[in-house]
Amino acid sequence: MRALILNTSTKTVAVETTPDPKPGPKEILVRVRAVALNHVDYMNTVKPLATQDKRVVGSDFAGEVAQVGKDLDGIDDPRVKIGARVAGFLQGANSVNERPGAFAEYLVVDFDLTWLVPDGISFERAASVSLCGVTAAQAVFYRLHLPSPFWESGVLDSQAGPITVFIYGASSSVGFYAAQLVKLAGKASGKEIRLIGAASASKHALLKEPPYSYDVLVDYRDPQWQETVRKAAGGDGVQYAIDAISQGDTVYNTDSVVQAGGKLAIFRAPAAGGFDMAKIKTRTVFGAVWEALGVDVQYHGGIVIPANEKARASAAAFYKFLSVSAGPNQAVLEPNPIRIMPGGLENIPIDGFALFGAGSKAYTDHRRPVSGEKIVFTVG
Ligand SMILES: NC(=O)c1ccc[n+]([C@@H]2O[C@H](COP(=O)([O-])OP(=O)(O)OC[C@H]3O[C@@H](n4cnc5c(N)ncnc54)[C@H](OP(=O)(O)O)[C@@H]3O)[C@@H](O)[C@H]2O)c1
CATH class of the missing domain: 3.90.180.10 (Medium-chain alcohol dehydrogenases, catalytic domain)
Structure with missing residues (x-):
């Protein structure tokens, strides 16, 4: 698959080819359709925490379920059906762990840390929420x-x-x-x-x-x-x-x-x-929002945010609430205004990160300063 990969020694990101991820027993494989930018995505590119040479970056995503882990067979939950529209976030290169991020054509995620996107909500809008x-x-x-x-x-x-x-x-x-x-x-x-x-x-x-x-x-x-x-x-x-x-x-x-x-x-x-x-x-x-993931997160300043089962359970309950309480065309949380950027993954460092860094002052229309909106890219 193609993914946006951080080179930790040059502190740059570029689209490269990398093996498709495989879902673990309780995970789903998601074909990513849209991603949204957060400050942390840019920050961890210029100040990488990762010690590996290369890492898939990125947090917020929305896409379709492409495969489900073997322990999820027979589970009565719409999020484990092939083709289900889901959204969530990953921690990506925001720590020293091995977990890959979301700015990729495919990703794996615990099914209960995603929410079901109503048919009337586009992947681009859904990507801005999680x-x-x-x-x-x-x-x-x-x-x-x-x-x-x-x-x-x-x-x-x-x-x-x-x-x-x-x-x-x-x-x-x-x-x-x-x-x-x-x-x-x-x-x-x-x-x-x-x-x-x-x-x-x-x-x-x-x-x-x-x-x-x-x-x-x-x-x-x-x-x-x-x-x-x-x-x-x-x-x-x-x-x-x-x-x-x-x-x-x-x-x-x-x-x-x-x-x-x-x-x-x-x-x-x-x-x-x-x-x-x-x-x-x-x-x-x-x-930190990362507590929602229920795993140890080694963070900036040598801090370890310990795995917190209660925080994970509250996030899973929140995602379930978003999934079961939505109408066919209306999400429980109205996605905030979005700006869909031209291009795909390859344009994230060119047009997206430029909005968060000190580099770009020559704003064109899609590079105007971010104000009350989420920056979103379509994938694939
Ligand atoms: N603890 C965590 O886990 C966690 C998770 C997510 C985010 N955060 C942090 O939370 C903060 C917000 O993140 P975000 O993604 O929601 O930000 P955002 O959407 O990028 O916020 C941009 C908006 O904030 C307003 N703004 C900027 N500076 C302001 C100021 N000094 N006073 C009042 N309004 C100001 C601007 O409004 P106008 O354009 O209208 O002026 C702009 O529209 C960031 O510091 C982020 O790092 C922390």
Whole structure:
């Protein structure tokens, strides 16, 4: 098969031919039809963790089941049928392990770490959901513990009045999915949740409409935005906050709108995000999406993220929920806006990674800066 392969000594990626993967007993072989880019895909090309000479890179994918592992015969699940349309993410070259990534014509994955894509959702749109969708689900249900329609019930800290949730970076991929999941938490609990967001003013019209339906939006470039958020939450600040950017001052600013006893979810560790946990007053929860894979992940800075069976079980429950609760033409999570890039795998380093790196300043139309959208490539 053809795959996008990282050469760890030159820190470059190129399409090369490599043997087709074979599914293990509980895995499915997926013919990849579309992939989406995440920051980590670029970062691990320029700062490889892998020690092997060559690695297949990439995380988010969507495609069709081409073969199923021998232990999956007779399992009553639509995701183990040949031709089933599925999506998910792999860890790829984002660690020192041997697991290949998703930017390839074929990949293997545990069937329960994929979700069934409704017929009316294109592979390109479906490819944009999994990694950031699971990241958002971990924050909303697994770490902040809001009431969930698929995971052990959360506890709402306040029983009186509407619950207030603030999302900083509402037009990021993590932010788009977090808002939808907060709405599901409201439905699951029957409680009113007041959703407040910070995003560019240019995204406010989109974010006021379903499925996001923010009650209040502020422009993160307005110097008074924190004041506006506190007022909108009744003066003391919000009960729950999600900083979907988690970069330097964004963490301190988001912390400043949380009321005493509230909770904050962040997505970068202090060293990577350039902030100091000692300066944050709110109970703060952080975790890496890779915990969803249920295997040890050796990561940047010599850190090992240990295999976490509970995190894997919550991701599998989330994927099952996405699979069984969708309509024929509608996904449970509306995929965020996508930009389909020209070309296939070979164009990822040319057009895709250029958008994340410092290299390209000469933007043509498809290379304009990423803003409130996912960058997607069709495969094959
Ligand atoms: N912990 C984990 O496992 C995990 C998993 C996934 C992602 N992440 C991290 O989560 C963050 C978000 O990832 P993503 O893929 O969702 O990002 P993304 O979709 O690429 O976010 C881009 C959007 O963020 C907005 N933005 C950029 N800088 C901002 C700032 N300073 N303040 C407010 N908004 C800003 C921009 O909005 P405008 O264009 O409208 O200005 C842009 O549309 C990244 O830091 C990523 O590394 C962590």
